[in-house]
Amino acid sequence: MDKELMEQLTLWHNKSQHGKIINKIMEIPETDRDYDLVCLLARALNNQEKYNEAIQYFLSVQEQGEHDPLWHFRIGYAYYYLDQYKEAIFAFEQAVALDPEDSHAKMFLEMSRNAGARAGNETIPTVNVEKEMRIENDPRFLEVEEKVNPFGLVAHHDGSISMTLEVGNYKHEIFQIRAEEGFEGNGYDWGSLAAVFLAEKMPHLVDIVKFDPEGSMFAAYSDNKDAILSFAIAFKEACEDDLLIRDLFSRAILD
Numbered sequence: 001m002d003k004e005l006m007e008q009l010t011l012w013h014n015k016s017q018h019g020k021i022i023n024k025i026m027e028i029p030e031t032d033r034d035y036d037l038v039c040l041l042a043r044a045l046n047n048q049e050k051y052n053e054a055i056q057y058f059l060s061v062q063e064q065g066e067h068d069p070l071w072h073f074r075i076g077y078a079y080y081y082l083d084q085y086k087e088a089i090f091a092f093e094q095a096v097a098l099d100p101e102d103s104h105a106k107m108f109l110e111m112s113r114n115a116g117a118r119a120g121n122e123t124i125p126t127v128n129v130e131k132e133m134r135i136e137n138d139p140r141f142l143e144v145e146e147k148v149n150p151f152g153l154v155a156h157h158d159g160s161i162s163m164t165l166e167v168g169n170y171k172h173e174i175f176q177i178r179a180e181e182g183f184e185g186n187g188y189d190w191g192s193l194a195a196v197f198l199a200e201k202m203p204h205l206v207d208i209v210k211f212d213p214e215g216s217m218f219a220a221y222s223d224n225k226d227a228i229l230s231f232a233i234a235f236k237e238a239c240e241d242d243l244l245i246r247d248l249f250s251r252a253i254l255d
Helices: 003-014 018-027 035-047 051-060 069-081 085-098 103-118 126-136 139-147 172-176 187-201 225-239 242-249
Strands: 152-155 161-166 217-222
Touching (some): 003 018, 069 103, 085 103, 187 217, 187 242
Antiparallel strands (some): 152 161
């Protein structure tokens, strides 16, 4: 792929201008689109919630993506948001097998298994379902999960819990205050905001609650169940206090 084109597509992606990515790549004749371009096109379609279209493009380069963990992650992402959990689980399992250090693939694998279990998906191993359901059926977990919506809670097999948010809609106006500085409301910006909140409002949890955001998702996690649930409740309450969250955001550092 042309270096200048790649730089432009990356810039648009970082600014969440996914429509521009789609339009630009669609201008290129299909015969001239290499594997990377097709994957970037499909990723942009994912980010515009056009999951069925994205899957068709991913499948068109399936042979080339067989050993690419990102290909498996991205098609799994599309399946997950189409509620096709069996396919999502398989894709994320492949992504983790190819890249065991990919925390986001691991998180989505857990989310897919949890969602599949709730949907009665018989393909999920019984031992995993039982372990996850014990955690999810904890009354406090269920109570907190309801309170922190639209943030989500994901219980992992190792006992840790993640708090997640698919960014783009919730409280997006907060980040527009400092848009000229480069803030866009992506996962990294949410991470910066959450870090200020944690340091100023819950400093006793600074070394216990960790952040692992990406462009389209904010994620906080901890192996201390009480800590992450307390953080989740307090951070959601802060987000609903307009004056407080704007004040905290004024001290956020652009990642």
